[in-house]
Amino acid sequence: MAQLIADRRDIDFVLYEQLEADKLSTHKKFKEFNKKVFDMIISEARTLAIKEILPTNHDGDRQGVVFDKGKVTVPPCFHRPYGLLAEGAWTSMTASLEWGGQGLPEVINRAVLDYIWGANYCLANYGTMGHGTGIMIEHFGTQEQKSLYLQKLYSAQWGGTMLLTEPQAGSDLGALSTRAVKNQDGTYSITGTKIFITNGEHDLTDNIIHPVLARIEGAPAGTKGISIFVVPKIWVNPDGSLGEPNDVACTGVEEKLGIHASATCTLSLGEKGQCRGYLLGEENQGMKIMFYMMNEARLNVGFQAFTYGSAAYLYAANYAKERIQGKDLLASKSQDSPSVPIIQHPDVRRMLMWMKSHVDGMRSFVYYVYSLFDRIATETDSGICEKNRDLIDFFTPLVKAYLSQKSFVICAEAMQVYGGYGYTAEYPIEQLLRDCKITSIYEGTDGIQSMDLLGRKMSMKKGVLFQRFLSEVRETILDAKKDKHLDTLAQALSRALDRLEPVGQDLAKTAASPSVKTAFAFSFPFLDVTGDVIMAWMLLWRACVASKALASNPKKKDVDFYQGIIKTAEFYIHSQLPTTLGKMEGIHNLNTAAIDIPDACFGG
Ligand SMILES: Cc1cc2nc3c(=O)[nH]c(=O)nc-3n(C[C@H](O)[C@H](O)[C@H](O)COP(=O)(O)OP(=O)(O)OC[C@H]3O[C@@H](n4cnc5c(N)ncnc54)[C@H](O)[C@@H]3O)c2cc1C
Structure with missing residues (x-):
């Protein structure tokens, strides 16, 4: 079976012909790069994705994660490619140079992720979530917190999460009841239960840093009284070495429709009364700070969805060229006319065209939105920056929701193109369809x-x-x-x-x-x-x-x-x-x- 993830010709078209990303290197911020370097990075990402990551996607789905006595193990085949992602610095492409990142343009990173996420999102996301945790610490943390956590989070040496949801607080985070009480040493004791926590516990990294939403005693009701805390799974000593385990217990993982290799955990904080965390930013500013990360996460979820749709379309187009079935409409009356590949049938072409139009449109749209960040990073005119920020704000819910909706339908249409084979686990569409569904549910x-x-x-x-x-x-x-x-x-x-x-x-x-x-x-x-x-x-x-x-x-x-x-x-x-x-x-x-x-x- 062909190994299909993303269409390089289309990626190049969007990057260089539509968005003129090569011109970014004329700006001081990106002067270390040029088109040749961008191309080389994308080609390497493609090779890594096809050779090392994609082969783990199906096995990861079949094996899933295993929960045993508070520990979660990922599919064993994940360990090698995760190591390669970390070694190759693929998780810190856009992070700042100061914290060990590569400082690449956002739009180039998307071309990289088109391949890496497209090959196995569950695997890649164990490394990606540290970035979201990191950017909150970078913007709102103390110098000491930045020094202790950032490099390790961006380099995927440690994992990151986001602990928002509770059984009674899903869409309405104002209903959350996890409590925080200030200690004499300035830390906070935290008690509560968080559910559905992606990558809340796993065996890929030595430590996991949890940003936790909780309510400090006496804080106002609703979202106005929510604060955010950095809660490490293992305490980090001032010299950066690992200390005592924190009181964060994984009490189970969810059985679910798709993304089987992603650990969806229930985490119990402070069962023994000893879960401690640091306040991030100021008291009662938790939602504002979390939204800093959630806006990034929402765009990411839209992009995750797009990679499923893009792969499903490519598989369907490839299959339609190979599957022989039925006669050409113009020759159907002749008994001895040969059977043709199904791509010759108008109704199959309609499905492919519908998929292609959405995949092409979505790639251009999502790359364009990321290119707005690069425009802001290279622009000195405050009016132009403000305009681009407004556009990003406007487009964020659209990227998240429109791309997740359409990508799911693309997966369904791809299954239709395959006919009965598409419904079986022998072919990749069945997994893509199941995995894609979550994108319309999580991150709001x-x-x-x-x-x-x-x-x-x-x-x-x-x-x-x-x-x-x-x-x-x-x-x-x-x-x-x-x-x-x-x-x-x-x-x-x-x-x-x-x-x-x-x-x-x-x-x-x-x-x-x-x-x-x-x-x-x-x-x-x-x-x-x-x-x-x-x-x-x-x-x-x-x-x-x-x-x-x-x-x-x-x-x-x-x-x-x-x-x-x-x-x-x-x-x-x-x-x-x-x-x-x-x-x-x-x-x-x-x-x-x-x-x-x-x-x-x-x-x-
Ligand atoms: C696999 C998986 C991974 C997840 N990962 C994480 C994670 O890492 N961290 C984390 O904190 N959470 C995570 N979540 C939780 C996820 O973000 C929530 O499931 C989601 O926000 C919806 O909340 P809910 O499930 O409680 O549904 P509900 O809030 O009960 O919503 C049910 C339905 O009602 C609608 N609805 C609810 N309120 C309103 C309203 N005011 N107006 C209109 N419609 C409304 C919703 O749109 C939805 O259709 C994950 C969930 C899953 C399944």
Whole structure:
């Protein structure tokens, strides 16, 4: 079976032709790098992913993690590639040089992760989570905490986690009940139970550093009274060596649909009354600090989802070229006409085209969002930085929720292309589909993301974020209108954008009115149509780049590639976007039935 993860030609197109990432090295911050170095890093990541990481994905799924007497062991085949990830510094690509990182651009890191996460996310994430823990300590910790933890977290020598969820506090973290009491030595004693904790306990690293949300005695109720603590699994001595174990006990792991090789742990803090941690930042600032990390984590989850969708599409396309079944429609009446690969059947081509349009659009979108961080890092004009920050804020719930929704459907469509074989564990789609599902649930469910988009992002700065997004799309439309081959596509996207603007503004107004419940019954559909418009925008942008490239007499294989990009934009904008306009009408009608219907009518 072919080993497929990500499409290098498309990665290069997005990086260099669409986003011009090679120009980053002209800025002081990235002057150590150039395109040759970027290419070499991505090629090495690809080799590592294909040779060392991908072969552990299926075994990891079959074996899962094992819980025994408080210890969790990962699939044995994970140890070697984890060591390679740490040795090769693959987990600290974007971390600062000061703390042992590589200082690479975010967008280049995404190309690396396209391969590494695409090969085995569960394995890679044992190393990635330390980065999230680390950035909170880097921004809010003391100098001593930074010196003790950062290098080891970024280098994946130690693991990281995030301890938010409790049985009664999932989406509503304000309901959490883990308690913290200040000790005389300045540490805090912590007591409580956290559930569903990814990588909460495992045998890949000597230590795990837990950021824990808890309420200090006497703190206000709700999210305003939450603080955040750094709780190491093993205490760290002032010289950096490991000391006594902390009172953090793993009491079990979840059996679950997918990501079997990821340890989803229940952690009991302070069973013996001896769990201690350091306050991070100030008292009652826990949510603000955790959100610093959660915004990164939400983008990461969207990217995780995308890698499943991208791999599923590539497998399906490859299978469709090889699987022989049925006759060509034009020759079906002739008994002796040969059977053909299923890629010849229009309905299979429809499925592949739907998958391709979303995978291409999602790669461009998510890389573009990461490139905004690089633009901020290389920009001195504060106005431009603020604009890019606004765009990142606006896009974060969309990356998380739209990509997780569409990637799951892509996995389902890929299974459809395979027919019965796709449903079996012998082929990779079944695992991709199961693994992908979690992305719509954790890091704030997709429903919660849509509420963030409508309730916060649409009204922030009096609607400026939404306007900034619309202006970005309009720039691409203007560019496309100058190209006679793309003018019709540009006009179609312009019509969709002109409809999205009042739909979004009216919905945001309703969300701030007594009809708030009706508005939020449409927050998810609104996120969905905004995501659709973003796909059309990205595909049109890609088509503009491809059309210009075609005009400069490229090589034959590039001609096919660029024509494919234009056909994909044509498919999406002419065949899919009209349904988005219909969905927008469904939102604008603001029908109240979902709110009015008596509860008793649900469930018979
Ligand atoms: C495999 C796995 C790994 C995880 N890893 C971690 C981790 O590392 N750290 C951690 O802290 N947590 C982790 N979680 C927990 C995860 O973040 C939560 O499951 C998630 O936030 C949802 O919370 P819940 O399960 O309690 O569902 P609930 O909050 O009960 O939600 C149930 C449904 O109700 C909806 N809902 C809830 N409240 C509202 C509202 N106000 N308005 C509209 N709809 C609402 C939700 O969207 C959802 O559809 C993990 C979970 C899983 C399954």
